[in-house]
Amino acid sequence: MTKALVLAGDGINCEQEMAFAAKKVGFSIDIVHINDLIQKKFSQEDLKKTYKSLFLPGGFSFGDHLGSGRVLALKLKKGLAWDLNDFAENGGVVLGVCNGFQALIAMGVFGKNVSITHNIQNTFINRWASLQKTKNDNIFLKGIEKMYLPIRHGEGRLLFDSSVLLYDNSDFQVSVQYSEDVNGSTEKIAGLVSSSGRIFGLMPHPEAAIRKTQTPQWTMNPEDCDGVEVGLQFFKNAYEEVQCL
C-alpha cells in the first residue's frame, strides 16, 4: 500500500477533494488533523516510515489573518519540525496547493528570499487560468506542458528578494507560469519546485480539475463528459514516482 498523508484542520478547506484525487490514482489516504500529529509527536522518522507522499491542501488556515499560510507554517515548524527536503530526498514527494503552497513558502522550504502576499488588485479571484510549465524538473508535471486550472486566492502574488536570481537558484526553481498576469506575481510565476523536483507548490488547484465536468466549458462538447482533466495527472505522476522506488 502506498500511503499518502493529507493534512487537515485549523481552516484547511480542500482536504476532501485533495484526498479524493489522490485516492483515485491509487494512493491509500490518511486525512489527519494537525493537532493529532502534534499530540502523537509524529516525527520526521514517522513521516518517512509511514508515508510516501504529503499533500498540503488549500484553504484559509488561521483565517490568513497574519499572512496566508504563516501561522500554519509556524505550527508545523514548532509542533512537528519536519524537514521536508529530507523527506523528499528519501523518496517522498510533497504537493502544496494554494494555502498549502503559501505554508510551504512560509516554512522556508523554498529558502528565505521568497514571500507571497496580496494580489495586486487587492481582491480574491476565482477564475480559470492558462499555465505553462518551465523546463525545470518536476515529478508532478511529467508529460504535461500546458495546463488550464482554476485559481481561487486573494494572496497569490509571489515576491522575491531583489538579490535573487530567479532562474538560477539552489533554493527553488520556477516551475509553472501563468500565460498572462493574473495577480501581479513576479514573472507571472504560479508555482515553485524544490531543486530535487519533488516538493511542488502552486497556487492553482489541480485537485479541482480532475473531471471534464469541472471545467468551465465542458458543455461545448458534452460527448466528452466522462473525460479526465490534467489535474489528475499531477497525482498519477506522484503515485508512479513513489511506486518506482
Add this chain to the structure above:
Amino acid sequence: MFNRTEVILKNELQDPKGLALHNKIKKWNSLLGEKIQSIRVVDIFWTHFEGEQSEFEIAASDIWWDAVTQQKEFPSGEWVVEREYHPGMTDNLGHTGHEALEICCRRSLAKSQVFSGQAYVFFGSGLKKDEVTLITESLISNSLIHRHRIFAKGEFASYSRFEPSTIAAKFTQQRDFAVKAQLVPLSTMAENELIEFSKKNLLSLNLNEMRAIQNYFKSEKREPTDVEIEILAQTWSEHCKHKIFAADVEYSEKVSSNAADRPTIPQKISSLFKTTIAGTTQEIPKPWLLSVFKDNAGIVSFSDEEALCIKVETHNSPSALDPFGGAITGIVGVNRDILGCGFGAKPIFNTDVFCVGPLEMTTQLPPGIIPPAQLLEGIRSGVEAGGNQSGIPTVNGALYFDPSFLGKPLVFCGSGGIMPRKIAEKFCYEKSIEHGDLICMVGGRIGRDGIHGATFSSLEMTESIPSSVVQLGDPITQRRMTDFLIEARDRGYYRTLTDNGAGGLSSSVGEMADIAGGARIDVSLAKTKMAGLKPFELVISESQERMTVAVPPENKIDFLELAARRGVEVSVLGEFTNSGRFEIFYAKDKVGDLALEFLHNGAPTLKLKAHWQEKSFAKESFERDSKPFQTLIKLLQRPNIRSKESMIRQYDHEVQGRSVIKSLQTSKAKKSTPNDAAVLAISHEKSIGVVVGCGLAPRLSLVDPYIMAQAAVDEAIRNLLCVGAEFSLTDETVLSLIDNFCWPDPVEDPEKMAALVRTCYGLRTACLALKAPLISGKDSMKNDYRGTQNGEQIKVSVLPTLLVTAMGRIPDYRKARSADFKKAGDRIYLLGPDQLGLAQSEWHGLRSEIPQTALTVALPNWKEAIPLYQWLGSQESSEFLRSAHDLSDGGLLVAMAESCFVNNLGVVFDSQIDLHTVQQTFGEGFHQFVVTVPEGKSAMVEKDWTRRKLRFIPVGVVTEVPEFVWKTDKVSVEDLYQAWSKESL
C-alpha cells in the same frame, strides 16, 4: 510587557490595500481622491505579553516579520489615521496573533492579550484635516465598531506610540461590577408604563403581550427578573415567533375589473403560515420529504444514502448598520443552521441575494443610511469572507436595485448541506433529547456583541440605534467548530444540536427544552470574552459561532476530549430535565424559572386587517419600437441586467470541487454568459447533482402581489429547468422550494397586509400547480426606515419582496445544460406559452413616464406551462437542446444577447419575427425559454413539440459572425457585450 508591532510593506512595493482604498475614495468623491497622492496601510498589533521581552521579540519576528516584503521605517505621509476596534469587539487578527504567540512559545498564555489595528498613511500635500476626517468617518471607521485617531505628520512623530504606558492604556480592564439579576416591578405597572418599559428596554413587545406577561407572573405570585423578561422578549419577538404569519387576519378586497383567474381568498384567515405555507406542503406530500418547517432547515432525501438540507436567512437590519459584519454573520449564521439541522449536516453551498438602492445615490441620503455603493461593497465582501474562509462555495445569487431598498437593504443568505440518511441506527432528521443530557455550548465565547438582535430587527430602523446589536464574524472559529461537530456526529458523541442565532441561549436552549421537556442551566459557567456580563446578557447575547449541543452524560469525557484536541471550546452549562420549565441559574442564584408552556405558547395571537384594492391594466399592448437594437443596448446597461462578473469572481464558487454548472459560463477569451442555476455534484463518486436557483420579482408587487409571488416561483423553476433539473408532477421528482418574505411593516397597514395575504396565495397557487412543496422559509417584517430629512419626517419602506429559492435534482449531471449558444447553424426557438407583459418590466424602467395602468400585465398559465416543463425536465430534452436560457429581466433580446457572449457568436433573426413589437421583444413574464437545437435535429424536435402541443416560435439561426441581424437592422455582439460588461458589478 507591552509592545506595539508594526507590519509595514516596503516602500518600493505597491500596496494593494492602499490602492484599493484610494480607488474607493476616488469613486466616492473624485475631488478628494485627486488630492491624495497615495495611501499606505500598516497593520498594528498591540501586545500584553506575560513572559520575558527577549522571548516576545523572537516570537514576534517569527510571526510578523518578513524580510522580503517589509521594512521597519514607518511611511512618512502627511496624515496618519490609526484605527482599532472598540474593546470587546471580535478581533480576529488579534485572536490569531495570540494563538501564534502560544505556538511560538509552546505554552498557554492565558494572561497575554493581542489587539489589532491599522494605520492609514495618506500622502498628498494639499489634504486638510477636515477632509481626512470626512474620509475616515465615511469610509474607514464605522463608529459602531471602531475608534480612531487622526495625526498630522508632526503629531505622529511626537506620538509616543511604542511607550509601554501608551500601550498599557489600551489594556485597562473594565472594572467588574456586581452581576446580578434585577427584579422588575411589573405587577404594579399601568398600561402606559408597560408600553414605556417595553420601548425603553428594546423589548419590542406590544401592550397585549406585556399584559400576558404581567398576568403570568401574577399567577406565579412574584415579580419577574430581567432575565425572564428578556427571554420572553426574544422568544416572542417577531423575528423568532413570526407573529404576523400566525395572526388572525380579516381580509377584504375591492375588485374593479372582471379578471378571470382571480384567486379565492377567504375573509377570515387563521394563520397564513398554517393555511398557505405549511398547509400547502401538506397537500403535496412527497415520500422524499424528511423534515419540513420543524428544524433549522428543511431536509429532503436525495438518494438512498444522502439527504440534503437547505435554509435561506435574511440579515437586513444588521447589514444596514454594518454591511460587512451584518453580511458575514448572516452567511456564517445560516451555515450554522445547516450544521444544526437534524443530527448535523455539512454545508456544501451558499447562495446570496441582495436588494439595494440605486448605486448612483451617493449624497442627500437620510441620516443613518449608508450609500448603496458602499453598502453593496460591504455586504458583498462579508459574504465573500464568510464563504471563502469557511471553504463553502457561493454558487448562486441575484442582485436587485430599487430606490425602496434605501429604507433597508435586503440581504438574503442561503446555504445547503449534505448528511448521511442514517448513522448507526439513527435517522438524520431525528431530534431527540433525553432528560439528563448535558447542555453544552460549543465554539465561540459570549460577549456583549449582538445583544437585542432579535428584538431590534423586529423594530423599524431609526437614526439612533444601540451599538450593542452589531456583531462581527469569526469564520475560523466556526470552521473548527464545524469540523469538530461533524467528527463528533460520526462518532455518535452527541444526541442532537441547534445553533445559537437570534436570541442566543434563550432561544437555542429554550427550543431544545421544548423537545426534552425542560432545561436547567447555570450561565455563570459560560466562557465569556470579557468579565462583568450580566446574567440577562449571557442568556440573550447573540455572539457568533456557537452551537448548543445535547450530550449524553456517558459521552461527556469523549466529547470534551475531542473538542480540546480540535481547539474548540466547550462550556457545560447544565442539563435537560423533564420539569416542564426553563430554569436559569447564575452560580447559586436562581435568576429565571419559566413554564415552557407559557414561554412557547403564551404569546397572544395578533389580529390584523387586510384590504386589497385591485388595479386595472391594459388588455393589449400596442407599443412599437422602431429601433429595437438601440433599446437593447440601453437595457443591457441597466443595473438589474448588467454583468455581475466582478462580484462573482470574488466569491470562491468552486471550492469542494463539486461545481458542474457555474454561475458564469466562461471561455479562455474571458467573455462570459450568465447561467440560470448552479449544478453541483453531491459526491465525487456519484453522478447525481443538486440544482440551485432562485427567483424574485419585487416590482410586480406594484401590480399585484398575487402575480409577484407566482412570478418568483416560475423564475426559480425555469432557472432549474434551463440547466437540466428533473421535473414531473410525480413523486419521483425531487424539487423543493424555500420562501423568504421581506416586508414593510404590515401591522396597522391593511394594504401591506393584503399584499402579504395575496403573496401567500400566489405562492400557494404556484406550488400546487407544480406540485413543488415548500420545505423551509423565513420572514422579516419590519423593513422600514423612519427619520428626518431637511426637517421633515420621512419613511422609506421596501417593496414587498418574496424570494423563492429552488433546490432540484439532476439524476445524471453529465446531462446538464448551459445557457450559451454553442455552434453556428443551430436553430434558435422561443419556447413556451405567450405570457408576457410590460408593466414594471425593465423596458418600463426606460419609459417610466408611462403609467403602469396603461401597460399589459404578465399572467401565469400553469396549465399550458406544465407539459413544457415536463418535457424540459425529462431526459428527452437533453437529446435535442444545445442550450437553454430563460426569458427574464429585459425579455427576449436580452436573453439572446447573453447567450451569444461567451462564444462570441451572432444571430440572424427570422424575418417573420417582428422585433418592432415591444411586448414580444422586451416583454417579461412567465414560462418562456430561448433554446438552441442542432440544425439536423430541428425538424424532429418541431414535430415532437407539435405532437405535445407545446408552443414554439422559430426565432433565427446562430451565426459565426458576431452580429445581431434582423432584416436591414444590425448590431455587433461586441457592442452588446460592452454595454453589458463595461460597468460590471
